[in-house]
Amino acid sequence: MQGSRETPSRSAVYPATDRTVPTRAAHKASYDKDVVHSILDEGYVCHLGFVRDGAPVVLPTLYTRVGDRLYVHGSTGSRPLRMAGKADPGLAVCLTVTHVDGLVLARSAFHHSINYRSVVVHGTAHDVTDPDEKRLALDALVDQVVPGRSRDSRPANAKEFAATAVLRLGLDEVSAKLRTGGVGDEPEDLALPHWAGVVPLRKGYEPPVADPDLAPGTALPGYLAAL
Amino acid sequence: MQGSRETPSRSAVYPATDRTVPTRAAHKASYDKDVVHSILDEGYVCHLGFVRDGAPVVLPTLYTRVGDRLYVHGSTGSRPLRMAGKADPGLAVCLTVTHVDGLVLARSAFHHSINYRSVVVHGTAHDVTDPDEKRLALDALVDQVVPGRSRDSRPANAKEFAATAVLRLGLDEVSAKLRTGGVGDEPEDLALPHWAGVVPLRKGYEPPVADPDLAPGTALPGYLAAL
Numbered sequence: 001m002q003g004s005r006e007t008p009s010r011s012a013v014y015p016a017t018d019r020t021v022p023t024r025a026a027h028k029a030s031y032d033k034d035v036v037h038s039i040l041d042e043g044y045v046c047h048l049g050f051v052r053d054g055a056p057v058v059l060p061t062l063y064t065r066v067g068d069r070l071y072v073h074g075s076t077g078s079r080p081l082r083m084a085g086k087a088d089p090g091l092a093v094c095l096t097v098t099h100v101d102g103l104v105l106a107r108s109a110f111h112h113s114i115n116y117r118s119v120v121v122h123g124t125a126h127d128v129t130d131p132d133e134k135r136l137a138l139d140a141l142v143d144q145v146v147p148g149r150s151r152d153s154r155p156a157n158a159k160e161f162a163a164t165a166v167l168r169l170g171l172d173e174v175s176a177k178l179r180t181g182g183v184g185d186e187p188e189d190l191a192l193p194h195w196a197g198v199v200p201l202r203k204g205y206e207p208p209v210a211d212p213d214l215a216p217g218t219a220l221p222g223y224l225a226a227l
Numbered sequence: 228m229q230g231s232r233e234t235p236s237r238s239a240v241y242p243a244t245d246r247t248v249p250t251r252a253a254h255k256a257s258y259d260k261d262v263v264h265s266i267l268d269e270g271y272v273c274h275l276g277f278v279r280d281g282a283p284v285v286l287p288t289l290y291t292r293v294g295d296r297l298y299v300h301g302s303t304g305s306r307p308l309r310m311a312g313k314a315d316p317g318l319a320v321c322l323t324v325t326h327v328d329g330l331v332l333a334r335s336a337f338h339h340s341i342n343y344r345s346v347v348v349h350g351t352a353h354d355v356t357d358p359d360e361k362r363l364a365l366d367a368l369v370d371q372v373v374p375g376r377s378r379d380s381r382p383a384n385a386k387e388f389a390a391t392a393v394l395r396l397g398l399d400e401v402s403a404k405l406r407t408g409g410v411g412d413e414p415e416d417l418a419l420p421h422w423a424g425v426v427p428l429r430k431g432y433e434p435p436v437a438d439p440d441l442a443p444g445t446a447l448p449g450y451l452a453a454l
Contacts, residue, residue, distance in 0.1 A: 023306055023309075047325070048285075049284065055319045056321040057246075057347075058321040059323065060325040062341065092281070092283060094284050094285040096285040096287060098274070100272055105380075105451075106380065109377060109382055114372070120286065122284075139336075142336050145330055146330060154337075154419055156336055182436075195437065195445050195448050196437070196438040196440075199373075200433040201431075205426045205427065206427040209427065214424070215420055217420075227426065
């Protein structure tokens with residue numbers, strides 16, 4: 001495990017900044033790299049925020065993590081990718097990943113909540129111009145959704161490669177926020193006749209549905225059967 | 228169904244604006260109110276974007292729809308709610324809701340995709356100061372997560388009511404974006420030996436886990452058994 005001079009924790013931490021310290025519920029925040037990475041690695045859809053003409057824009061998009069870098073991609077014609085490509089020194093973004101784990105139903109309406117794990121990344125996104133880094137990011141984007149899939153698909157040809165833009169975002173100003181556990185009702189509400197508890201979300205995938213034009217003899221690969 | 232002078236469609240549509248017409252994949256966009264409402268009504272967690280000190284911020288939060296209005300809530304101490312309360316004439320926001328329906332695994336890396344349905348709302352959020360509207364919004368926020376739940380919980384008392392801020396966002400500048408269906412590979416790739424198809428996401432909830440301090444004789448309510 002990585003060490004840190006500042007903290008005795010078993011893993012390194014991201015520095016807390018004015019933007020990553022919440023104004024409330026600070027006990028739910030975490031800057032632990034292992035916690036942040038595990039939340040990011042469990043997902044593949046993020047919500048990417050940027051500012052256009054002074055107003056916020058939030059779009060869902062795929063992402064991947066490679067070490068201390070995140071990558072998102074899209075058509076070279078899409079707005080954030082064009083903006084980041086043109087912008088110097090890059091495009092200010094906020095990239096957020098959220099997993100909803102369960103519904104917390106308290107006896108009081110006020111203490112209703114959601115069990116969740118989220119990561120918020122603040123930073124500047126840069127257009128990836130190095131072809132090797134771009135190719136690595138494109139493979140990682142496919143593997144983030146289904147590990148092992150990039151090796152079992154046709155890589156982008158020159159035209160597809162040129163039509164795709166990739167943005168890099170460093171994991172520098174990052175925090176996680178987590179709510180776990182049960183109901184947090186007030187002691188005086190415990191005797192109320194309302195059902196209280198947690199409804200966990202069901203996770204996972206239904207059985208894969210093969211394309212009708214599958215080449216004859218193409219079996220379901222192991223990495224999909226294991227999903 | 229609602230009518231519209233401008234369009235012959237069976238339901239009303241939101242007007243397309245510069246912000247809601249995508250620069251690409253315009254065929255995936257929808258301005259149909261029924262489509263937008265059904266996507267919003269299926270969820271309860273949104274990603275709310277706003278601008279702070281010139282930089283974007285994207286936070287996950289609960290939302291509800293009441294007619295042509297969305298509501299979000301939070302502590303009166305949280306940043307966006309404080310900013311909207313102070314700001315005049317309100318806080319510019321972008322509120323995005325995304326459902327991921329399946330993984331689309333093409334033979335080519337380039338045509339990998341996600342089946343999804345998303346709604347993006349641009350507008351100005353206003354602090355709800357009318358107590359009746361606020362109370363209605365708080366009930367709706369609970370019922371958005373579990374329909375029928377607000378009637379089976381203790382309503383907010385005066386202190387809790389005062390500690391909660393509610394923001395209103397009109398559904399005026401809104402669009403949906405959808406990707407459904409199967410794999411979109413190039414004809415020349417169909418004979419490749421890679422498995423291709425769609426992996427649908429499993430939806431729903433695990434059995435509810437009751438709070439250990441449940442009042443004796445409190446049965447699981449029907450609206451939870453039906454989830």
